[in-house]
Amino acid sequence: MQDKEELFFNPDLTPDEFKRLGYKAIDMIADYYSHIRELPVFPARTSTEIESVFKEDLPASSQDPDDILNEWVSKILPNTTHLGSPRYFGFVNGSGSMIGTLAEALAAALNMNAGGWKPAPAATEIERRTIAWIAELIGYPVDCGGLFTSGGTIANFTAIETALRNVAPYDTTEKGLQNKEFKGRFTIYMSDHEGHVSIVRVADLLNLGRESIRLVKSNADFTMDTADLERKLDEDIAAGCVPFCVVAQVGSINVGAVDPLAEISRVCKLRGIWFHADGACGAVGAMLPEKRSMYEGLELADSVTLDPHKWLYIPYECGCVLVRDPEKLRRAFSLTAPYLHGVLPTEYTGMYYLDYGPQMSRGFLALKVWMTLKHYGAEGYRKLLAQNNKCVEYLDELVRGSDDFETFHKPSLFIYSFRYAPRKLKSNSALSKLELENKLDELNQRIADSIQLSGVAFVMTSKVLGKIVLRLSVCSHRTTLADIKLVFDKLRDIGDSLVNEMKR
Ligand SMILES: Cc1ncc(COP(=O)(O)O)c(C=O)c1O
Structure with missing residues (x-):
């Protein structure tokens, strides 16, 4: 028996090794958070360049966990778009709460399968509670x-x-x-x-x-x-x-x-x-x-x-x-299947989330929401959401106060679309209406591409009323009015230099 067990491979770390590597990982994350404001938001590298960073053979044998963690710093961070940056405004991507990061690690440690009550009793009840909190928050x-x-x-x-x-x-x-x-x-x-x-x-x-x-x-x-x-x-x-x-x-x-x-x-x-x-x-x-x-x-x-x-x-x-x-x-x-809920009922059972959605196995998603809701509280959330809305109202003021920008809507929440449409271009009588619109489309696309490559901010384009617009989704808990001013000035500077380039 002992001989046979010795053949069993157990890759678990010793408690001391786990602690040492765990503290190292936390130091890496803490260091990341402390610099998140200054990092270039987008890595400005092509897909081929990034692919080549990760081109390596299948690891046939065990590698040193220290070396594996170090690759987070040497390979992953330099090739990352930082959604946690206060000047990331792409898609509708949230910024990621810090306590949510800890929750992810804690949830992974428990490795609960929240598809069923038996494999995840606490996760099931936390999910049920958190869903009720969210409903209460929004008046549902x-x-x-x-x-x-x-x-x-x-x-x-x-x-x-x-x-x-x-x-x-x-x-x-x-x-x-x-x-x-x-x-x-x-x-x-x-x-x-x-x-x-x-x-x-x-x-x-x-x-x-x-x-x-x-x-x-x-x-x-x-x-x-x-x-x-x-x-x-x-x-x-x-x-x-x-x-x-x-x-x-x-x-x-x-x-x-x-x-x-x-x-x-x-x-x-x-x-x-x-x-x-x-x-x-x-x-x-x-x-x-x-x-x-x-x-x-x-x-x-x-x-x-x-x-x-x-x-x-x-x-x-x-x-x-x-x-x-x-x-x-x-x-x-x-x-229903005999292997899902148990064939004969006992009192040790509860809600099976696999009966309420498309997934069967599912992770402990609720933990990060539950913990963040507790950390920020409803009041904290109200402040953060209002801050984001204020950023967009401020951006709208800057846009409306400028001859070089225009918008097609009033800000209602945290998403805002507008375009660079400088007076000097609009007053150019040599351009037909269609030529002007085409030029403005091209210009706004190039502004977005250029600000992304600058690393200062991540702004994308969309279309409103058939026109290419710059679109900001301000749903970072880190964004301030100063960030908005900085991105607005940068967009205008890029726009101005592109127009000057066009003239040459
Ligand atoms: C209105 C709306 N519905 C649904 C989705 C899809 O969400 P997800 O990307 O999380 O699947 C989005 C994404 O931006 C959205 O804006």
């Missing part, structure tokens, strides 16, 4: 169902799958979409300008076909035109379709617009359609008393998506979906 019913997901897309998928399975006129869970008796088409609705592409991914995942997505006209403020929504719903119903879900934007991707939620709820209720609020970016803004009126009707949604890895500053990954009626969520996802 606290007895709702819900869970953490890998991100907003999967949260939207979870909500829309639940919608389909609860609204369809027959049992799609058993019969699927290939049902002889049903000849209609299931349809989903979102606004044409600000509706998010993740809903296209959901249509793909559900195999509904992308044509199942109906684009509803937008108002001048980029919110959904509910008169057009009603028209489209009624036309589709008359044509034999089954409209089953309307997706409202709650903090839209380009301009932070919040659709008229109460009105959309009314339209949906009247026709028995599921009302889903995609608040991946902005739902958590409902916790701000000064913004509360914008969110009127959010509490009426059948489901809400919100991403803790966006505006709650939780380290990746962490999405979240709330469903008003937990039973509807269970009906959409529950599965």
